[in-house]
Amino acid sequence: MATYEEGSLEAALQAGAEAEEEDVDDDDEGVQEHLKDAVEGTLRLKRMLSQDDEAPEFEELGGKKKKAKIVSERSAEDEAKITQLLTQWALLQDRVTRHVLEGMTGEEMTAMIASGYAPDHFNQWKSPPELVHTHVALTREKVGPGSGAVDTIVAFRARWKLGPETEPVLRKLSHKDLRYVVNRFNGSEFALEELVAQAATAEHEESTATGALPDAPGCAMMGRFGRLELIDPLADCAVFGDADLSFAVKLAKHRTALGHVGRVIATTFETLECLRERYSEIDDTIKTLEDHFAEVFHGVDCTRIAVNENFKGLEGKFGCVYYNFPHAGAVKGFFDGHPCVNWRHENLMRLFFRALRSFMKPGGLVKVSSSKQAVGIRYYYICDGALQSEFQHIETVPFQEWHLSKYNRSYGDKRDAYRRPEKGEGYNVQRAEFDMLYCFKYEPSGNAPGPVKIRMPPKFGVLAACTDGPFKSLVGEGKKALATQLYKRFVTEISGEHVG
Incomplete structure (x- = not known):
């Protein structure tokens, strides 16, 4: 699963650029210049799949005939x-x-x-x-603060690689002083000791919510802000991958109760027709959202919002974004951790954060929930994908401690048609105490972060050579047919279309 930066993709793109020049405009899909970075990763992966020299002619998979092959430059x-x-x-x-x-x-x-x-x-x-x-x-995953609960100070020290001697100094700081240090420390301009001294004499800012209880214990107070979901009241926020929209309803009611004027943009990956088949209450749910001045968009791929007309004009508007328990979709016969399918989960997180860059306000928050023991969307994929696009990890909150955690969990697939909470069939496929909320803050440096690193999918020949999972008992034409079917599915998914 070589990353593009590790040689193979950049070589492939260079090798194929001239041969497929007439296809570039089709791949760009008319995306605006300032949004091209938000969709660049998915377009490159789509070209990568279509140029696999081992695959059947790409026409068989519903696309154009391949015109270039991937050239590896691995040393x-x-x-x-x-x-x-x-x-x-x-x-x-x-x-x-x-x-x-x-x-x-x-x-x-x-x-x-x-x-x-x-x-x-x-x-x-x-x-x-x-x-x-x-x-x-x-x-x-051995590098970093770990998959479990991480408070503000631990995340801060991990980010700047501060030694253990800084821990007692930071934990003694008041809310005002700790927030001052965390917001201004950049690893070079001022030493930590200087900032701590400056914080003690800095004026207290009373005009914003972050100025509340300035003398309270710093770490505990900053943690309460995340748990109570005290976000920017003026900024819009977005929810992605909300299967039955129950979380969006909770968020919209929360913002209304706090007097927020920023909008809630609620999205689902499925179409409205699909939702009506799975959730009998979906029309009432949508009405509740609209009564709270929320907007609802269906058929939204969170990695391709730059080419979604519903998001036109929303650049730089989001102060907070939520993605609860992301998943790239199950592939029958494979466990989520299998290398033939796991690349989809890793790419989902990397492309998600890159797509958000153009739509986030500087200082905006992104919150992604997942099990710390997940083998599909591993916690490392979330944190590494965020860092690649300049979203800094600020805290990991146990999900059950979060003010917005009590909503109707669902499977997000066909099972929801017959396994619903109101029928006593609540979501129960993982242990709640392992669920975490990974929190990030958008801190753009002003410099382009470079191409997003994404994992290479297995070539067609790799799929055809697989001897486990759904291929375990297949040989000959049956095995080739399944490999072709999976390869076509991967191409379709990268094109932003729902499968399964």
Whole structure:
């Protein structure tokens, strides 16, 4: 799953640019110049899929005939490391495991060789490529504050890599002083000690909600703001992926009760017709939202809002955005953590945050909830995707402590047609105490952050060579047919269309 920045995609785009020049305008879909960064990642991934030199002619998948093939520029040294690992593990012919290793950096492979790690060939639950993929993910997740609860001070120290000696200093600060330090520290202009001294003599700002209780304990007070959802009362906010809109209703009522004048933009990925099949109450829910001056948009792909007409004119308007329990959709026969499908979950988070950049106000908040034990949308994907697009991690709140947590959880798929909360069939597929709310603040530097890093999908040949999941009992034409079907699904999803 090589990232574009690691060589293969940039080489591919360069190799194919001249050959498919006439297709570029179609891919750009008329997006405005200032929004091109918000959709660039999905367009590149779409071209990547359509240019797979191992796939059937792309016409068979409902698109245009491919005109360029992907050219890999992985160094000979990295190729040698991949071959060394596969040889050591007796997996030299395993294309799925090779696909996993191709997504690693040279440094990561060197560390893996030195560690002596090897996948268990006799594991009863996971195949070797799954085990390697999980091992890589867990290794990456060792860096950072962890997937569980993280307060303001821990997140602040992790961001600036401050030593343990700063912990007692920060925890002694009042609300006013801690907020002053957190908002102004940039790692270079002033030393932490200088800012702490300045904070003690700084004037108290009474004109905003953040000035409340200035002498209260700093960390506890700043944590209450997030838990009580005291957001910018003037800014608009958006909710993405809200299956039955029950969370949007709770948010709209919350903002109305606080006297906020900013709008609530509620969105669903499904069409209204699909929602009516699954949720008998959906029309009443929409009416409730409209009674609270919220707007409801259907068929919204959160990674492609730059090409959605409903979002035209909303650039720079969002003060807060919510995405509860994101998921790229299940693929029958595969667990979410399998490398043939897990790239979709990682890309979802990276493309989501990149798409938001053009629509967020500086200082705006983004809140993404997920289980800290999730193997689809891993917490690392959320935090890393945010950081790539200049959204800084400011706190992780246990979901049950959040003021807006009590809403009707749903599956977000066909199961909702017959498993509904009012029928005693509430969402119960994970343990509530593991659910977390990951909170981020948009802090643009003024410089372009560079192309979004996204994970390469498996080539058609990798899918066709897979021997587990839904491919376990398939051979010959049946296996090729399923590989073609999945490949077509991936192309369709990247094009922003709902599948399943």
